[in-house]
Amino acid sequence: MRNYVIKTLAYNKQVRILFVKNTEMLKKICDNKNMGRLLKIALGKTVSITSLISAILKDNQRISIKVNTSSKNCKIFADADALGNIRGYISDELLKLPLAEANNMSLEQLIGDKGYLQVMKDLGMNSIFTGITEMPYGNIVDDFSYYFKQSEQIPSLFSLNIVLDENNEIISSRGILAQLLPGASIDIIEDIKNIINDNQLLLSNPNSNIAFKEVPNLLFKDVDIMGIHPIQFFCGCSKDIFYPMLYSLNKEELIHSYENNKAIEIVCNVCGKKYSFNKDEIKRII
Ligand SMILES: [Zn+2]
Structure with a gap:
């Protein structure tokens, strides 16, 4: 299994912590010569977040994510179903951005101060939930943590490590989503944040000898592995x-x-x- 999410419960079952490894998937999705470093990071982050969320979908549920930058029609899309079928792409307007210009920009500059997130959840049985939040951080990752807190009232923490080499090729992609379950102490989020910050090397080192499946137990005490959720790039076009x-x-x-x-x-x-x-x-x- 090349791309997957490890589902766990930790902190005495007060927190759901998901760990994604999706390097191969991002390599495939970002395989476009018109995509420079910045766009690969932006799309990679959006796809990784979608991959993590796919592991908490049930049955026929689907999720569609749109990251709207401040520039008209410059958008990043990703969607997923509960079976772990993931796709992601960026709008033509973004792809047409001259590479030199795009590479001189930071992600925050690309998102701008009018960027916003749109999340559409198809819960099945004709029930659709739509959430929209602004992007106060402009880095996609913290904006999604903010989205869950604001829109779904779930204290959440996303952390992603996407590593590119000097040729702008993706060489490693790992990520974590922690969500407090009802009744959990809010301080736990801060604790998890500190643990992740102290272990950046473990999360971002593609050459590490440590198998990814060992990461949950190395980072957190008292982790129950609840299952492995395979994910794969699947377009579904015809x-x-x-x-x-x-x-x-x-x-x-x-x-x-x-x-x-x-x-x-x-x-x-x-x-x-x-x-x-x-x-x-x-x-x-x-
Ligand atoms: Zn297609």
Whole structure:
């Protein structure tokens, strides 16, 4: 299993602590030559947070996350279901940002002071919960801790370690989500924060000989492992989903392809899969 979440209870079952390892998943999702260091970190963080949340979804529940930067249409998306199917992508407007410009920017500058988070939870049975909060920290991670506290009244702490090499390739991604269960003492969050800060080397060192599965017990006393939740990158796109996009092409273009017997190719910008529409399929649109 290459990408997974370890689910635990700790502090005398007062806290749920989840540990994610999703290096391979982030490598795949961030494999885009138009994505510089900053965008990989922004997307990687959003996907890691979504990965952690997927482990607390039940049955048919789904979650969609949108990180809205202060610039119009510059957004980061991720979604997940309870089976651990995760996807993430960034808007074309962000991808078009010149690499040099993007790399001179900090994440806080990219988010800006008008950034906000949108979380949509499909709880099944036609029940949808939507939460929106501002991003006072501008670093995505602390903004999500803030979101859970404000919007869902759950004291939460996210901590992520995403490591890139000098070529801007992701070499390690690990993360933690701690959530207090009802009745737990609020001081525990501060204690967990200190433990995580004191163990940054263990969490960020991809060459460590310590197996990731040992990390929960090394960090915290009194940890009960509740289970392992496998996660995987899964787009879920199909040719049927893209067929209506042919309507958005202009008629001359369609007729030209039809008359010249040229297939039209549409690429899924989430997973990179190519869908080709032949002469007969184009004819149906014309
Ligand atoms: Zn796709």
